[in-house]
Amino acid sequence: MREALLNLNSTSLLASLDPRGPVAERIADVWWIMFGLGVAVFVLFVVLLVIGLYRTRDSDGESAARALIVGGGTVLPLVVVTVIFGVSLAAMGVVTVGDADDPVVIEVTGHQWWWEVNYPNAQVTTANEIHIPVGETVQFHLTSADVVHSFWIPSLGGKLDLLPERVNKLEFSADEVGEYRGACAEFCGTQHAKMGFVAVAEPRDDFERWLDSQSDPASEPVEDIEAQGQEVFVDVGCGDCHAIEGTAAQGSTGPDLTHLASRETLAAATIRNTSDNLAEWVGDPHQIKEGVNMPNLEIGDEDMAALLAYLESLE
Numbered sequence: 001m002r003e004a005l006l007n008l009n010s011t012s013l014l015a016s017l018d019p020r021g022p023v024a025e026r027i028a029d030v031w032w033i034m035f036g037l038g039v040a041v042f043v044l045f046v047v048l049l050v051i052g053l054y055r056t057r058d059s060d061g062e063s064a065a066r067a068l069i070v071g072g073g074t075v076l077p078l079v080v081v082t083v084i085f086g087v088s089l090a091a092m093g094v095v096t097v098g099d100a101d102d103p104v105v106i107e108v109t110g111h112q113w114w115w116e117v118n119y120p121n122a123q124v125t126t127a128n129e130i131h132i133p134v135g136e137t138v139q140f141h142l143t144s145a146d147v148v149h150s151f152w153i154p155s156l157g158g159k160l161d162l163l164p165e166r167v168n169k170l171e172f173s174a175d176e177v178g179e180y181r182g183a184c185a186e187f188c189g190t191q192h193a194k195m196g197f198v199a200v201a202e203p204r205d206d207f208e209r210w211l212d213s214q215s216d217p218a219s220e221p222v223e224d225i226e227a228q229g230q231e232v233f234v235d236v237g238c239g240d241c242h243a244i245e246g247t248a249a250q251g252s253t254g255p256d257l258t259h260l261a262s263r264e265t266l267a268a269a270t271i272r273n274t275s276d277n278l279a280e281w282v283g284d285p286h287q288i289k290e291g292v293n294m295p296n297l298e299i300g301d302e303d304m305a306a307l308l309a310y311l312e313s314l315e
């Protein structure tokens with residue numbers, strides 16, 4: 001299991017104000033301009049209010065009031081809204097899909113409540129963890145298997161909805177090597193808040209090595225207990241929902257588990273991928289994610305130990 005670097009705490013979603021890529025920078029700029037204008041209007045309003053409170057009545061009070069209504073009620077909002085509209089329009093040109101040559105294409109499908117991730121050019125399928133090469137344009141093809149979700153990596157790019165039977169495209173790049181938290185940004189049911197993912201931006205070589213290892217079939221059981229666990233996996237029906245390449249398990253309603261042990265988190269970035277957490281998660285999924293579609297299969301202690309040993313061998 002990889003060393004955990006990322007803070008899974010959801011407050012890291014404030015990362016949109018700590019941009020690590022050109023698209024996110026542009027979005028943050030728009031935010032700061034809107035914030036600055038908002039503060040300026042607020043301060044102006046408070047100053048006028050204070051002046052009004054201490055001002056005594058005089059003869060030209062009526063014309064001053066008219067100037068305030070026309071200036072503050074019509075001209076000022078018009079100017080502010082026009083500026084924000086212009087700034088947003090200019091930023092949208094950067095945020096939408098551009099004409100990058102040969103971007104890295106990643107297909108992401110939203111499910112209740114996890115992310116299916118495909119690298120169509122490498123025949124790789126994984127879940128809840130997206131690796132991208134740093135400094136290169138990545139194009140996401142987003143769709144949904146059920147309800148509307150929204151894909152968002154605040155420190156890297158804008159957010160975009162995943163809709164059933166439609167493919168939306170989103171493009172951005174990461175400037176810095178690092179791990180970034182992603183989230184579902186559209187309410188999609190009970191466990192919407194626990195529909196996170198991890199984005200790993202790494203140098204091209206590391207990215208290719210990762211892609212290579214992910215395209216391999218699952219490692220064969222080495223120890224007896226792992227072989228026994230593989231049997232349990234098939235017997236209790238895990239394979240009806242999950243796929244493990246190279247085995248009879250080919251389900252697709254739940255995350256692909258071929259390289260489960262290589263992932264940093266479990267349950268869509270809800271908990272870290274440690275032995276204890278894996279045992280808790282498989283033992284009683286609803287304890288960690290209420291309403292999750294994975295049932296508690298009530299597996300006996302011995303079978304459970306074997307199953308966990310097998311899952312942990314899936315590097």
Ligand code: CUA
Nearest residue numbers: 149184188192
């Ligand atoms: Cu998926 Cu909210």
